[in-house]
Amino acid sequence: MAGSTPASLSADAPRVGAAAPRKSRPVTPAREAWRRFRRHRLAVASGIVLIVMFAAVALGPIIWPVPINDIDFAAKLQGPSWAHPLGTDDLGQDLLARLLYGGRISLAVGLAAMVVAVVVGILVGALAGMSSGRVDAVLMWLTDLFLSLPQLPLLLLVIYLFRDTMKGIFGVEGGAFVLIVVVIGGLRWMPVARLVRAQFLSLREKEFVEAARALGASKTRQVVQHILPNALGPVIVAGTIDVAAAIIAESTLSFLGLGFPSDVPTWGSVLRDAKDYLDIAPHWALFPGAAIFLAVLAINFIGDGLRDALDPRRVL
Amino acid sequence: MSRQYLIRRLLIAIPSLLGISVVLFAVLAMAPGDPFEELATNPAVPPEVRMALRAKFGLDDPIWTRYLHWLAAMLQGDWGFSFASRMDVDKLILQRLPVTLIVIGSSQILAILVALPVGVLAATRPYSVFDQIANTLAFIGFSLPTFFTGLLLILVFSIQLDWLPFVYRTDIEAKGWLFYWEHIKQSIMPVAVLGLFQGASLVRYVRSSVLDVIRLDYVTTARSKGIGERKVITKHVVRNALIPVVTLVALQMPIVFGGAIVTEQIFRVPGIGSLLISAMLANDTPVVMGVTFVFACLVVLFNLIADILYGWLDPRIAFR
Numbered sequence: 001m002a003g004s005t006p007a008s009l010s011a012d013a014p015r016v017g018a019a020a021p022r023k024s025r026p027v028t029p030a031r032e033a034w035r036r037f038r039r040h041r042l043a044v045a046s047g048i049v050l051i052v053m054f055a056a057v058a059l060g061p062i063i064w065p066v067p068i069n070d071i072d073f074a075a076k077l078q079g080p081s082w083a084h085p086l087g088t089d090d091l092g093q094d095l096l097a098r099l100l101y102g103g104r105i106s107l108a109v110g111l112a113a114m115v116v117a118v119v120v121g122i123l124v125g126a127l128a129g130m131s132s133g134r135v136d137a138v139l140m141w142l143t144d145l146f147l148s149l150p151q152l153p154l155l156l157l158v159i160y161l162f163r164d165t166m167k168g169i170f171g172v173e174g175g176a177f178v179l180i181v182v183v184i185g186g187l188r189w190m191p192v193a194r195l196v197r198a199q200f201l202s203l204r205e206k207e208f209v210e211a212a213r214a215l216g217a218s219k220t221r222q223v224v225q226h227i228l229p230n231a232l233g234p235v236i237v238a239g240t241i242d243v244a245a246a247i248i249a250e251s252t253l254s255f256l257g258l259g260f261p262s263d264v265p266t267w268g269s270v271l272r273d274a275k276d277y278l279d280i281a282p283h284w285a286l287f288p289g290a291a292i293f294l295a296v297l298a299i300n301f302i303g304d305g306l307r308d309a310l311d312p313r314r315v316l
Numbered sequence: 317m318s319r320q321y322l323i324r325r326l327l328i329a330i331p332s333l334l335g336i337s338v339v340l341f342a343v344l345a346m347a348p349g350d351p352f353e354e355l356a357t358n359p360a361v362p363p364e365v366r367m368a369l370r371a372k373f374g375l376d377d378p379i380w381t382r383y384l385h386w387l388a389a390m391l392q393g394d395w396g397f398s399f400a401s402r403m404d405v406d407k408l409i410l411q412r413l414p415v416t417l418i419v420i421g422s423s424q425i426l427a428i429l430v431a432l433p434v435g436v437l438a439a440t441r442p443y444s445v446f447d448q449i450a451n452t453l454a455f456i457g458f459s460l461p462t463f464f465t466g467l468l469l470i471l472v473f474s475i476q477l478d479w480l481p482f483v484y485r486t487d488i489e490a491k492g493w494l495f496y497w498e499h500i501k502q503s504i505m506p507v508a509v510l511g512l513f514q515g516a517s518l519v520r521y522v523r524s525s526v527l528d529v530i531r532l533d534y535v536t537t538a539r540s541k542g543i544g545e546r547k548v549i550t551k552h553v554v555r556n557a558l559i560p561v562v563t564l565v566a567l568q569m570p571i572v573f574g575g576a577i578v579t580e581q582i583f584r585v586p587g588i589g590s591l592l593i594s595a596m597l598a599n600d601t602p603v604v605m606g607v608t609f610v611f612a613c614l615v616v617l618f619n620l621i622a623d624i625l626y627g628w629l630d631p632r633i634a635f636r
Contacts, residue, residue: 144332147567149570150612151574153611154340154343154608158343160596251463252461255578256577256593257593271463275467275582282475296459300455
C-alpha cells in the first residue's frame with residue numbers, strides 16, 4: 001500500500017461519525033477503530049474464539065489437572081469419552097491435557113515471533129525511510145534479498161545447525177523456544193519494513209511533521225511522536241497476520257520433527273505422532289489439526305477486521 | 317520487450333544469487349561444530365596432526381577465502397558427497413529434482429485454474445452471495461496448514477473411501493496407459509493440497525486486481541462501444557488485471573516451496589523436499605546445504621521469470 005496514507009484516524013472521525021451527532025464522549029482513534037471493527041461480524045466472532053482459546057490454554061491446566069505424560073496403556077488410542085474428552089494417544093496419555101499444554105507453546109511462539117518481526121521491521125523500515133540515499137538503498141536491497149530467500153528450507157537449516165548450541169545455553173525447551181522465535185521472526189520482518197518505509201517516505205514530507213521540525217523537534221521526537229503513530233495502522237494488520245503465519249511455521253517445524261524436542265507436546269508434534277495412526281485413531285490427528293486451523297483462521301479474520309477498522313479511506 | 321530490459325534483469329539476478337550464497341555460507345560458518353571434532357577425542361591422533369589437517373583443508377583461513385573456495389567449488393559442480401546415500405550431492409539432487417518440479421508445476425496450474433475463474437466471477441459480482449462464499453472459502457483455504465489438509469485428504473480418500481494411494485511409489489510395475497493412470501492417481505492428493513492452498517490466496521489477489529481494473533474508463537468505453545459483457549471481461553479486463561497477479565504468483569514461490577517440503581514429507585514423494593528432511597534427520601550436512609541452495613536458486617529463477625513476463629505483459633515498464 002505504498003503511498004496510501006492513513007491520515008490520523010481522529011481527523012476522519014468527526015466526519016464519519018457526524019451522521020449521528022451526539023454530544024457525549026469525545027471520539028478517540030481507538031474508540032473509532034473499535035466501532036469500525038465491530039462492523040466485521042466474523043472478526044468479532046473470531047476475537048471471542050481467540051479469547052476463549054487463550055483463556056483455555058492459560059487456565060485450562062488448573063481446571064483440567066491431568067498430567068500431560070500420564071501413561072496408561074489400558075486406555076490407549078481411545079476416542080473421546082468422559083474420562084478423556086478428546087481421547088488418548090498410543091501411550092494412553094490424555095489428549096486434552098496435551099493440547100492445552102501445546103497451545104501455550106504454539107500461541108506464545110506466535111506472539112513472540114510477531115513481536116520480533118514487527119520490532120525488526122519497524123527499525124529497518126524507519127531507518128530506511130528517514131535516511132534516504134545510500135543507507136536506504138542498502139537496507140532495501142537487504143529487504144529484497146531476505147524476501148527472495150526460501151523461508152522454510154532456511155528455517156529448517158538454521159534450526160538444524162544451531163539446535164544443540166541453544167540447548168546448551170537456554171536448556172532444552174527454552175533453547176528451542178528462543179531459537180524458533182528468533183528465526184521465524186527474523187525471516188518475517190520484510191513486509192513490515194517495506195510498509196513502514198513507504199509510510200515514512202510520505203509522512204515525513206507532511207505539513208504536521210514539518211511543523212514539528214520547525215518547532216525544533218529532534219529527529220527521534222519527530223519519528224516517535226509524529227510519524228510512527230500515523231504509520232502504525234498497516235503495521236498492526238501485518239503483525240496480526242504474522243502471528244498466524246508464525247503459528248503455522250512453528251507447527252510445521254514440529255510436524256517435521258525439527259521443532260521442539262519430541263517429548264514436548266505442541267500442536268504440530270501431536271499431529272506428527274498421530275499421522276501414523278490415522279486409520280485406527282483419527283480423533284488423535286483431528287483435534288490438534290482443528291486447534292491450529294481454528295487459531296489461524298480466527299487470527300486471519302481479526303486481521304481482516306483490523307484492516308477495515310484501521311483503513312481511513314474505507315467508509316464504514 | 318527490449319533486449320536491454322532482459323539483459324539488465326538477468327544481471328540483477330546475479331547479485332541476489334551471490335547474496336543468498338553469502339547468507340547460506342554465513343549460516344554454515346557461524347554454526348557450531350568442527351568436522352575434525354571426532355579426532356580431538358581420539359587419543360591416537362596427536363593435536364599437531366589435527367591442526368595440520370585443519371590447515372590443509374583451509375579451516376584456519378580467513379572467512380572470505382573460505383567463502384571463495386566454497387563458491388568456486390559450488391560453481392564447478394563439486395557439491396560434496398552425501399554420507400547417507402553414498403553418492404555425489406549434485407547427482408542425488410538431480411535425481412530428485414524432476415519429481416518436485418512436476419508436483420510444484422502441476423499444483424501451480426491447478427491453483428491458477430481454480431483462482432482465475434473464481435476470482436474474476438467474484439469481482440464482477442462484488443458483495444454478492446457468490447463473492448462472500450468465495451471469500452470465506454479462500455480464508456479457510458489459506459488458514460488450513462498444508463500438513464493438516466494432507467492428513468485430512470488421506471483420511472477421507474485413502475482410508476475412508478480407499479480411492480487413492482497415500483504413499484507415492486516410484487516402482488510402479490504397470491505398462492502403458494495404466495502406468496500413467498497410476499502415476500496420476502498417486503499425484504492427485506499432493507498436487508491438490510499444494511494447489512488449493514496456493515489457489516486460496518490467489519483468489520483474493522485476482523479479485524482485488526480485477527476490481528481495480530474494472531472501474532477504469534477504458535472498460536466503460538469498451539462497454540459503450542457495444543462489446544458484450546463476456547468479451548469485455550475476458551479481452552479487456554482480465555488481460556490487464558493479470559499483470560500484478562503474475563508477480564504475486566512468483567513472489568509466493570518461497571511459500572510454495574515450503575508447502576512442497578511438507579507435502580512431499582506427508583505423501584513420501586521422493587523429491588528434494590523429502591530429501592532435505594531425511595538429510596537433516598541423518599545429519600547429512602552436504603545434502604542439506606545443496607538442497608537449500610537449490611531451493612534458493614529456484615526462488616531467484618521464478619522471480620526472474622516473473623519480471624520477464626511482467627515486462628512482456630506490460631510494455632509500459634520495458635523502457636524505464
